[in-house]
Amino acid sequence: MLFFTAWNLCVMAQGSNSISGRLRDAKTNEIIPFATASLSIDGTNALIKISETDSAGNFNITGIPNGIYRLKAEYIGYKTLIKDSIKVSAESNQVNLGELKMIASKQNILKEITVNATKNNDRVGLNKKKFSVEQSLISKGGTATDLLQNIPTISIDGSGNLSLRGSSKLNVLIDGKPSLIGGGDITQVLQSIPAASIESIELVTNPSAKYEAQGDTGFINIILKKNQKLGFNGSANASTGTRNNYTGGLSLSFENSKVNVYTNYDFQHSNIFSNGHQHLQFLNPTTDVVFSNETFPSATIANTHNIKAGIDYYITPKSLLNFSGGYNLNSNNKNEWLEITQLNAASSPLQLINNANKTKGNGRTYNLNLDFVKTFNRPKEELTFSIGYAHGNGNTDQHFFSDIYNLHDQATTLATSTVHPVNNNRNSYYNVQIDYTLPVSKGTLDAGYRSQWRLDERNQVVYRLDDNALSYSKYYPYSAYFKGLNQIHAFYINYQNQIKDFSYLVGLRTEYANLDGYVNGYNFSGDPLYTPVKVLNIRLYPSITLTEKIEANSQLQLSYARRVTRPTPRNYSPIPDISDPVNYDVGNPNILPEDIHAFEFGYRKSWNRVNLSSSIYYRKTNDYIAHVESTPVNGVITTTSTNIANAYTEGFEIISRFNVVKGWDFLVNANLYNNHTDAAPQFNIAKSSGLSWNANITNNFAVVKNISLQLRGSYQAPFKTAQDRNYGSFTLDAGSKINLFHNKVSLSISGRDILATRKWSFLRDGNGVLLDFERKTTGARGNISFAYNFGKEIFQKKKIEHSAEKQEN
Numbered sequence: 001m002l003f004f005t006a007w008n009l010c011v012m013a014q015g016s017n018s019i020s021g022r023l024r025d026a027k028t029n030e031i032i033p034f035a036t037a038s039l040s041i042d043g044t045n046a047l048i049k050i051s052e053t054d055s056a057g058n059f060n061i062t063g064i065p066n067g068i069y070r071l072k073a074e075y076i077g078y079k080t081l082i083k084d085s086i087k088v089s090a091e092s093n094q095v096n097l098g099e100l101k102m103i104a105s106k107q108n109i110l111k112e113i114t115v116n117a118t119k120n121n122d123r124v125g126l127n128k129k130k131f132s133v134e135q136s137l138i139s140k141g142g143t144a145t146d147l148l149q150n151i152p153t154i155s156i157d158g159s160g161n162l163s164l165r166g167s168s169k170l171n172v173l174i175d176g177k178p179s180l181i182g183g184g185d186i187t188q189v190l191q192s193i194p195a196a197s198i199e200s201i202e203l204v205t206n207p208s209a210k211y212e213a214q215g216d217t218g219f220i221n222i223i224l225k226k227n228q229k230l231g232f233n234g235s236a237n238a239s240t241g242t243r244n245n246y247t248g249g250l251s252l253s254f255e256n257s258k259v260n261v262y263t264n265y266d267f268q269h270s271n272i273f274s275n276g277h278q279h280l281q282f283l284n285p286t287t288d289v290v291f292s293n294e295t296f297p298s299a300t301i302a303n304t305h306n307i308k309a310g311i312d313y314y315i316t317p318k319s320l321l322n323f324s325g326g327y328n329l330n331s332n333n334k335n336e337w338l339e340i341t342q343l344n345a346a347s348s349p350l351q352l353i354n355n356a357n358k359t360k361g362n363g364r365t366y367n368l369n370l371d372f373v374k375t376f377n378r379p380k381e382e383l384t385f386s387i388g389y390a391h392g393n394g395n396t397d398q399h400f401f402s403d404i405y406n407l408h409d410q411a412t413t414l415a416t417s418t419v420h421p422v423n424n425n426r427n428s429y430y431n432v433q434i435d436y437t438l439p440v441s442k443g444t445l446d447a448g449y450r451s452q453w454r455l456d457e458r459n460q461v462v463y464r465l466d467d468n469a470l471s472y473s474k475y476y477p478y479s480a481y482f483k484g485l486n487q488i489h490a491f492y493i494n495y496q497n498q499i500k501d502f503s504y505l506v507g508l509r510t511e512y513a514n515l516d517g518y519v520n521g522y523n524f525s526g527d528p529l530y531t532p533v534k535v536l537n538i539r540l541y542p543s544i545t546l547t548e549k550i551e552a553n554s555q556l557q558l559s560y561a562r563r564v565t566r567p568t569p570r571n572y573s574p575i576p577d578i579s580d581p582v583n584y585d586v587g588n589p590n591i592l593p594e595d596i597h598a599f600e601f602g603y604r605k606s607w608n609r610v611n612l613s614s615s616i617y618y619r620k621t622n623d624y625i626a627h628v629e630s631t632p633v634n635g636v637i638t639t640t641s642t643n644i645a646n647a648y649t650e651g652f653e654i655i656s657r658f659n660v661v662k663g664w665d666f667l668v669n670a671n672l673y674n675n676h677t678d679a680a681p682q683f684n685i686a687k688s689s690g691l692s693w694n695a696n697i698t699n700n701f702a703v704v705k706n707i708s709l710q711l712r713g714s715y716q717a718p719f720k721t722a723q724d725r726n727y728g729s730f731t732l733d734a735g736s737k738i739n740l741f742h743n744k745v746s747l748s749i750s751g752r753d754i755l756a757t758r759k760w761s762f763l764r765d766g767n768g769v770l771l772d773f774e775r776k777t778t779g780a781r782g783n784i785s786f787a788y789n790f791g792k793e794i795f796q797k798k799k800i801e802h803s804a805e806k807q808e809n
Contacts, residue, residue, distance in 0.1 A: 017088050020060040021097035022379075023053050023073055023081075025104065031057030032102060034606070035075035036552065042070040042084055050552035054503065062500065064088060071097070078102040098379075129153075129203045129655075133195065135700075137710040137735030140748040141239030141247055141783035143268070144193040144222060149752075150733070151201055152655050152669035154220070155694055155716050157729065157760035160187040160777065164217045165205070165617060166649050166673040166692065166719065169565045169594070169625075171215030174222050178454075180365045180392035180427045181328055184569070192304045192330055194266045196237045196249050196787075199225045205615070206545075206559045206600045209492045209507030210435075210446055213541040213564045216596045216621060224308060225251060226262055233791030239748075241783040243271045253791075260312035268304040273297075276759075276775035278583070282632050284768040288350055289632075291343040294580075298336035298357075305329040322371040331362040338580070352405040357579055363394030367429075380439045388431040396423045400579065418465035420472055421578070426457040443497030446507075450490045456517070458482040460575050476522035480575045484517025484533055501549035509541040513566065519574050519589065533572055533589040539564065553606040565594035571625060571641040583629075584638045592643050595622040609659040614652070621647040626723060628683045629769050637769055644685060645678030647721075663702040670695040675721055684767045690720025706739040727761040727774075748785040753778070 019039060023032040037059040038050045048069065053059045059073075066089050073081040081102050088095055131151050133139070139147040149156045155163045164170045172178075172186050174193070181189045202221040204211065211219065232254045240246045246269050253262035280292040310324030338355035367390035374383040400419040435448035459481045463472040494507035515535040523529055543561040550556060573587040602615040624647035630638040651673025659665045676689035696714035703709060712733045719726050735750035761774035 017064045017066065017093045018060055018062040019064065019069065019071065019086060019088065019095045019097065020058070021071075022099045023057045023059070023075070024099050024101055025078075026101035027104060032075055032078070033057055034604075035059075035073055035078075035102070037061065038072045038074075039064065040070050040072070042068045042086070045070065052549065052552050052555075054498070054547075060498070066090065066093075073100060073102060075102065078104055128205075131201045131203070133198045133200055136195070137708065137737050137748060138712055138733040138750050138752060139195040140735060140737070140750045140785040141241055141245075142195045142750070142752065143270075144190040144195060144198060145187075146752060147195040147198060148190065148201070148220070149714075149731070150698065150712060151203065152667060152696065152698075153203065153205075153653065153671065155714070157716075157758070160191065161760065162186065162190075162220075164203075164220075165619075165651055165653065165671060166675050167217045167619075169215065170217045171212070171219035172222070173219060175224055176221055177367075177369075177388060177390070177431060178429065180367075180390050180429055181330070181363070184427065191270070191302070192268075192328060193222070193224075193306065194247050194249060194268050194304075196239075196247065196785075197224055197264055197266045197306060197308070199223045205617075206561050206598055207543070208494055208505055208545065208561070209509035209541060209543045210448065210494055212450070212488075212490070213509060213511055213539075213562065214566060216563050216565050216594065216598070216619060218563075225264055226310070231255065231791060233789075235787060235789045237785065237787040239783050239785035242781050243273065243778070245270050245783075255312075258314050262311075263309040264307070266304075266306040268302075268306075270300075270302045270304075272300045272302070272777060274300070274775060274777045276773070278580075278774075279772040280583075280637070281770040282768065283770065284631070285345075286632065288344045289342045290345045291347060292340060293343070294338060294340045296336055296338045296580075298334060300332055300334040302330065302332040318375045320373040322373075323369070324371075325366065325368045327364070327366045329364045332360070334359040334361075336579075350406075354403045354405075356399075356401040358399045358401075359396055360398075361394065361396040363392065363425075365390060365392030365427075367391075378439055380437060380444050382435075382437045384433075384435045386431070386433045388429075390429040391427070393424070393426045395425075396421075398422070398579070419475065419578070420463040420465070421478070422461045422463070424457075424459045426455075428455040429453070440495070441497075443495060446492075446494040446496070448492055450488075452488045454486045456482070456484050456486065456569060458569070458573060458575060462578070476526040477524045478576055478578055480519050480521035482517060482519045482533070482573050482575055484515055486513075486515045488513045503547045505543075505545040507543045509543070511537070511539060511541060511564075513537040513564075513593070515567075515572070521574070531574055531589055533574075535567060535572065535591065535593065537564065537566070537593050539595070555604050557600075557602040557604070559600045559602075561598050563596035563598055565596065565621075565625065567591045567593060567625065567641070576638075584636060586638055586640055588641050591625065591641055592623045594625055594643075596620070611657045612654065613656070614654040616652050617650065619649040621649075624677060626685075626721075628685075628723070629764065629766050629771065631768055642683070644680035644683060647675070647677040649673055649675050664700070666697055666699040668695075668697050673719075675719060677721070685723060688720055688723075690718075690725070692719030692726075693717045706743075708737050710735045723766040724762040724764050727759075727763075729757065729759050729761070730755070731758045744789050746785075746787045748783075748787075750783045750785070752781055752783075754781070756781075 023035050024030065025032060033053055035053045036050065037053065039048045039061050040046055041048060048064060049061050051059045051061045069086045069088065071083045071086055081100060083097065086095060133147060136147055136150045138150050145156060145160050148154050148162065153164060161168055162170065178184060179189045181192050200223045202223065205218040207218055234252045236250050238248045247267065249266040251264045275297040278294040282290055307327045310322060313321045315321055336357040338357065340353040341349055342351040343349050367388065369388040372385045398421045430453040433448065433450040438445045460479060462475040462478040464475040466473055488511055490509055490511040492507060492509040494505060496505040515533065517533040519531040519533060521529045541562045545557065545559040547555055547557045571587055572589055572591050574589055577585040597620045600615050600617045605612045623643040625641055626644045627639050628642050651671060653671040655669045657667050672693040674689065674691045679685060679687040694716040696712065698710065698712040701709040715730045716728055718728045732754045733752050734754060735748060737746055737748045739746050759774055759776045764771040
């Protein structure tokens with residue numbers, strides 16, 4: 001009896017014994033998720049248990065008997081961390097080792113996606129992925145667009161449009177906030193940010209309730225560079241490319257134990273050529289015109305200046321105050337030549353239209369941000385506060401020259417018209433956010449509030465040349481002024497806990513979103529028109545994530561989140577874009593936001609030389625926003641954004657990293673998905689379904705100690721949406737880099753779209769019109785880049801104590 005009683009007490013004690021801690025980077029203080037923590041008997045090295053850190057870098061080894069142990073933590077790219085003489089006894093049965101700092105390995109070759117004697121900072125989780133810019137040799141000397149083309153799971157077509165998992169409606173943030181560059185147009189924003197100014201890319205596919213609900217497939221957060229070294233440090237970079245493209249940049253910083261002062265400047269000169277065609281067939285023609293064939297080559301020269309500066313001040317060891325600001329100045333000059341041939345049913349030419357569109361534009365934006373971080377003695381307890389302001393304005397001056405020839409009876413020029421649109425845009429953005437993290441029992445409770453206000457003003461005045469008077473007069477039907485206030489107020493609460501190998505995160509977010517505006521315009525008689533614009537959206541956005549560790553290096557995860565895609569200015573503003581004389585583009589003031597329900601089931605597994613992350617996902621979209629073309633009037637169609645029937649997407653995605661041999665590793669990403677939509681008879685849209693896939697592979701080679709190569713191929717198979725049947729596209733990119741003078745100097749050569757095959761092309765069938773479209777855009781195909789790092793670390797780094805991971809802003 002005494003024996004069994006003692007045995008039971010021993011088993012009970014063993015069940016409550018545990019050794020826990022948290023792993024961080026010794027230099028950057030970043031958490032290290034998915035690292036291996038193994039426990040052995042001190043002195044004999046007999047292995048007892050193996051565990052893995054979670055997404056917050058925490059490990060907890062339970063169910064161990066009393067004794068003295070040796071902990072070993074390992075992660076690729078870091079030196080092995082060993083902690084000896086850890087005593088577990090009846091008096092001290094729950095040992096918390098606190099935060100353990102791992103030192104980056106200085107070996108010249110890593111067994112991950114890194115080929116140039118630097119550690120790999122990529123973090124590939126199931127629903128959150130972080131990619132380091134330094135690993136991308138292909139994007140050297142390029143823009144954010146070029147960089148994103150090298151990120152797994154993201155696809156970019158020939159016009160710079162992003163897509164993720166079969167959708168282009170993801171949310172893109174810069175340092176956790178939307179950008180006002182180009183009025184917030186994502187394509188312009190990405191083209192205006194040099195790749196050299198970016199530190200890393202975060203990709204979250206099914207965010208929790210802590211994050212803004214905007215974006216059907218999640219969001220991309222582009223993190224700009226900020227000093228990570230002590231003392232006075234700096235770097236300079238320059239690049240030159242084909243087609244007279246070049247960039248330059250300078251970064252300076254100083255940090256000691258109390259302050260960190262930093263500033264970055266980048267300049268970019270780009271020369272971009274674009275070409276394509278648009279073939280229209282009118283299935284129910286009202287005139288003799290049945291076919292309209294159009295080509296539209298263009299050349300755009302742009303100059304961009306970016307400045308970012310800031311200061312971190314450590315008020316106390318547990319309090320940090322940051323003030324930062326940014327300024328962007330850009331100008332562009334675009335010349336586009338449109339040649340439109342209109343034909344009858346027998347394909348005989350009826351009319352030829354030559355258009356010369358000249359556009360000069362300029363814009364400037366600036367932002368100011370104040371952030372405060374306060375941590376406490378209790379681990380994981382943290383308070384953050386952020387307030388931000390941004391302002392931007394842009395002006396475009398356009399001239400559309402049209403020469404019309406009648407080919408049917410071989411007549412001479414019938415008419416020459418000149419249209420002169422002038423656009424002025426102003427945008428202001430305010431952001432206030434507060435977040436609080438509180439340890440509750442063995443879990444954590446997060447709560448926060450965020451308010452955003454965005455004020456938009458868009459004014460378009462169109463002038464038309466009077467051939468008789470040889471003077472311009474205001475053309476009222478296409479002149480309009482829009483003003484709107486878009487405000488979003490949100491509150492969220494999250495609770496996270498872990499029970500042995502099972503963890504859960506549940507949350508609820510409520511958002512009040514209200515777009516209130518109006519348009520002052522005119523009808524074709526010149527009479528004033530007032531059009532209100534109102535989009536009100538009040539919803540609850542629940543989220544849940546369940547994770548189960550199967551064994552030390554594998555886990556399963558199931559998540560659900562409700563999302564929203566709000567209309568963009570292009571979707572709701574009724575001010576028309578008349579740059580294409582046969583296809584006008586106009587918004588819909590009555591459009592509704594999309595309502596999305598997203599599910600994801602993921603599996604992650606690590607072996608010695610292989611890491612695998614896979615997901616099955618399903619997405620249902622109510623009030624799907626599509627671009628619907630009207631019945632042609634006098635040979636002109638109008639494309640309008642509108643809500644059609646529901647849309648559905650289901651798919652399977654894998655990301656796998658293979659460390660083949662020393663000096664060669666590669667990353668494979670493949671995505672198979674199916675898009676289908678219900679029928680919308682009111683727009684002559686039939687029920688559609690289309691299976692598609694995309695894949696890419698990035699090879700990294702270390703030729704010798706300081707020379708590395710990178711080769712990437714990607715393919716997007718044809719796919720179908722509500723009205724569009726998109727064609728496939730293949731791209732091949734390559735890059736190389738050599739490090740000199742103890743890695744202080746580097747030279748890079750890169751080639752993008754080497755085979756000139758990247759394009760955006762589709763066939764659209766809707767409302768009696770067949771539209772066959774293709775566009776190719778070419779910037780610098782080849783680049784030579786130079787980078788020089790200088791400075792020396794002279795102080796010991798001081799970090800906020802017990803700081804929880806900052807997930808946003």
